[in-house]
Amino acid sequence: MRPEIVQTTIDEKYLDLQQNPQLSKWTNMGKNNEMIFLNKEGAYIETNDLIFKFMDDNIEHRHFLDLGTGNAELLLHVNKLLNIPFDCIFGISAVDHRPVDSLIPNTSYFITNIDNLNEWSNKITTFRYSLIVSSSTFYHLVDPLTALETVYDLLEINGLAIIRHIPLSILRINAQHLELLLRRQGHTVCVMEMMNSPGNYLLAIVRRVEIPKLILPFQYTGDIISVSGTYTYAAVQLSTITNDEYILHQQQNTTFFQNIGIPIKQWKI
Incomplete structure (x- = not known):
């Protein structure tokens, strides 16, 4: 349970965000077919390949x-790309950033606090999802780890969540440490630093x-981390691992995506 603080x-x-919606102007961005780099050598996957794999007719x-959908360009992209009806496509945003002439219906676009998604009861939480994505959102949450646990709850069996911009560096969480602990629980998981957003x-x-269930092995310390007067996070501490376990563990980012059938592409450096 979260500490009261x-x-x-x-x-x-x-x-504060509801009273000052201009603070969320960063969400007003399009996120169509993005390249997601997996290593410094230029290996990457594309958002479209994720959509084709996890949203096909079979x-x-x-x-x-889409968590943190902003102007909902990605929802519109998914609708057009695969001709998937809007009653199967949903987005959540802290503030409504849809253009005035937006084609995204209210039944697909929800305004709520993703930090409180674990307590939210709505049509959107009754579904289980083949694909959940998020970009440029989780580093704005106070408690991103609990939000990750809720994301897992919303997945259907064999569904994929790919959540970007998780501020593990600020939370003082080692990515390899976290991945090892989750793999030890039996999860099919990959945790890696973003090439174009150091620290996330x-x-x-x-x-x-x-x-x-996804049960992340952490405890709240009872403190709040404040960064630049803009970002605030619940301070946490992970369970410990032995040095031998840490040394033996190696991240294999490309292997994870190959194993779930996502083509790995190579940027020409």
Whole structure:
């Protein structure tokens, strides 16, 4: 359970955002077919390949969720790319940034605090999703780790979540340490630093039938981390691992995506 100071910080920050919507102007961006770099050698995957893989016609229950959807360009892109109806495509934003002439219906666009998604009861939380994505959002959350646990709950079996811009460096969490702990639990997971956003990390995870919950191995310290007067985070501490376990563990970012059938492409450096 969150400490009271964490929940209070979440509520105060969101209230300030509602009263001063200009603070969220950073969300008003398009996020169509992005290249997601996996290493410094230029290996990358494309958002479109994720969409084609996890939202194709062979999937019985196709639902897509964009966390921090902003102007909803990605929702529109998914709708046009695969001709998927809007009643299968959803986005969440802290503030409504849709253009005046937006084609995105209110039934697909929800305004709420992603930090409180674990307590939110709405149509959108009754579905299970084939693909959940997020970009340029999780570093604005106060408690991004709890939000990650909720994201896993919303996945259907064998569904994929790929969450970017998780501020692990500020939280003082070692990515290899976190990935090792999750793999030890049996998760199919990848945690890696983003090549174009130092200090922020990508977490990709597939929901497996034998693992009904994602339980991140951390504890709240009861403190709040403040950065530049703009970003505030719940301070946490991960479970420990032995030095031998840490040395033996090696991240294999390209292998993770190859194993789930996503083509790896190479940028010509």
